[in-house]
Amino acid sequence: MIIAKNLTVKIGNKIILDGVSFEVKKGEFVAIIGPNGAGKTTLIKTLLGLIRPTRGDVKISGLLPDEYIKLKNGIGYLPQKAIVNWSMPLRVLDVVLIERLKPFGLFRGYTKKDIEAAMHWLSRFGVEDKAFSYIRDLSGGQQQRVSLARCMINSPEILVLDEPNTAIDAVYNSMIYEILRDLSSQNNITIIMVTHDIGAVSAYVDEVMCLNVKLHCHGKPSTIDYSHMLKTVYGDGMNIMLHSEACKNCKWGGNG
Numbered sequence: 610m611i612i613a614k615n616l617t618v619k620i621g622n623k624i625i626l627d628g629v630s631f632e633v634k635k636g637e638f639v640a641i642i643g644p645n646g647a648g649k650t651t652l653i654k655t656l657l658g659l660i661r662p663t664r665g666d667v668k669i670s671g672l673l674p675d676e677y678i679k680l681k682n683g684i685g686y687l688p689q690k691a692i693v694n695w696s697m698p699l700r701v702l703d704v705v706l707i708e709r710l711k712p713f714g715l716f717r718g719y720t721k722k723d724i725e726a727a728m729h730w731l732s733r734f735g736v737e738d739k740a741f742s743y744i745r746d747l748s749g750g751q752q753q754r755v756s757l758a759r760c761m762i763n764s765p766e767i768l769v770l771d772e773p774n775t776a777i778d779a780v781y782n783s784m785i786y787e788i789l790r791d792l793s794s795q796n797n798i799t800i801i802m803v804t805h806d807i808g809a810v811s812a813y814v815d816e817v818m819c820l821n822v823k824l825h826c827h828g829k830p831s832t833i834d835y836s837h838m839l840k841t842v843y844g845d846g847m848n849i850m851l852h853s854e855a856c857k858n859c860k861w862g863g864n865g
């Protein structure tokens with residue numbers, strides 16, 4: 610569904626991405642991991658057509674990203690930094706529905722269907738009781754869950770999430786990963802998620818991409834040689850605790 614070929618992004622004299630090629634199939638749940646400054650956000654912005662590659666290209670269902678976004682239901686995108694100014698007096702329901710009304714103009718007014726859809730997604734992410742609260746009165750983690758509901762409101766076939774677990778506590782973190790896994794396995798939604806939560810990767814996603822300017826590895830979590838990956842992608846001196854099977858087999862470092 611998504612094919613990236615030889616993506617290279619240069620800003621000034623600096624090479625941010627260097628010859629990155631990969632394929633993501635429909636319905637796959639993929640995690641992109643890598644250290645700070647590795648080019649993860651740049652890569653997903655390139656997939657979304659927000660950054661033009663210096664070399665190479667991205668095709669989504671055979672289309673350039675902006676063509677795909679215009680023709681299909683768009684791409685649900687959760688950026689690393691909130692695009693809505695949370696200090697404004699906006700209700701949670703409005704924050705979610707702005708995304709749905711965009712194509713029709715913001716003054717169309719909500720239909721019963723709009724409200725049902727918003728409540729469905731708010732409830733899926735466990736914040737339906739906040740629907741009529743002001744977004745500024747919610748905690749950071751609750752705001753993040755509202756943002757996830759907003760990403761789903763137009764029923765996109767692709768979700769691109771830049772660190773969705775920011776500010777989310779351990780209980781809701783697992784809940785969100787489970788919902789994302791269900792969306793990919795049951796609803797066939799393709800999900801690309803940037804995360805520093807490497808531990809979660811092995812338990813929930815289908816594929817892992819390890820990025821640091823170049824794509825160092827890409828494969829099923831069980832096929833990744835984590836100790837080698839940590840050395841090449843993150844550098845020496847890093848240990849990782851891998852979680853799998855509800856943490857029954859937690860191990861430090863090694864091949865988990």
Ligand SMILES: Nc1ncnc2c1ncn2[C@@H]1O[C@H](COP(=O)(O)OP(=O)(O)OP(=O)(O)O)[C@@H](O)[C@H]1O
Pocket residue numbers: 620625643644645646647648649650651652689
């Ligand atoms: N507009 C820009 N102008 C100059 N340099 C940029 C620009 N955008 C990104 N960079 C640089 O590109 C590199 C990769 O940034 P990017 O945000 O893609 O990394 P990241 O892997 O998402 O990092 P993090 O984990 O910290 O979010 C960084 O060194 C950053 O400073």
